[in-house]
Amino acid sequence: MDPDRAELADFLRRCRARLAPAAVGLVAGPRRRTPGLRREEAARLTGASVDHYTRLEQGRGARPSRQMLAALARALRLTDDERDHLFRLAGEEPPRTGDGPTQHVRPGLLMVLDRLHDAPALVYSDRGELLAQNALATALGGEFEPGHNVIRGWFTDPTARRFLPPEDHAAQSLSHVAQLRAVSASRPDDPHLVALVKELRSVSEEFDKLWAEHRVAMRRAEFKRFLHPVVGPLELGCEVLLTADCGQRLVIHTAEPGSESYERLRLLRVIGVQELGAPAPPDAPPAGRPEHAGKVP
Incomplete structure (x- = not known):
């Protein structure tokens, strides 16, 4: 065509x-x-x-x-x-939905994502593919191409773990595998899932061992710690909101108001916005403000 x-x-x-x-x-x-x-x-x-x-x-x-x-x-x-x-x-067949949920993020969900100025937020497919992220999520964990699979990255790229404390790596690995197990069981004929599991079992001894344990759990609310190279450690709540068909999930990270992590997240907003060359949000603290000097390494 x-x-x-x-x-x-x-x-x-x-x-x-x-x-x-x-x-x-x-x-x-x-x-x-x-x-x-x-x-x-x-x-x-x-x-x-x-x-x-x-x-x-x-x-x-x-x-x-x-x-x-x-x-x-x-x-x-x-x-x-x-x-x-x-x-x-463009002369292409539209994406098919027979192999699992679409990777197209609906405008309404993207609108929600864009309005979460004070919280890092991302949209993933249930296979672990990153579909969209807001500016604060990019500032927190780095920018990735749409379609980047975070589960594959976690088990094959050592740099994927650099923003999480080493003592949390084992729990994160188990969470990734348990979710993939649950999704695979719901769609055993999904060729993308079958190929991903086969690939990871062949290249990652850690993944293969955890897969053999046959643990199953969908990710929902949890608590995560981050090690940001500029603003320092953050302790954030993590809410996972599922779409109606459960094929996509909106992940939102939040900090307790008044906490040190909250102040560091506010500072990260300014740093991230300045790097993008856009005006700072009206309620974000000015960069270099003296009262933050003692809080952020």
């Missing part, structure tokens, strides 16, 4: 123009003339270069990959029907 470049370009332009900056957690500013998002903002949300995104809107350049199309659907807050239309215009 050949792409319809002219229709694809028109659809992208119109979707971008209708999307208000506030809908994706951006501040419009007083001098904005462009309706909706600017091209550079849309490009940043997709993880693409401005030049690559511009070529798509001009009907030029390379045919977008399926990964790029999925990123565009998330960035432009497309509905399921609009996402399918986008794929067809």
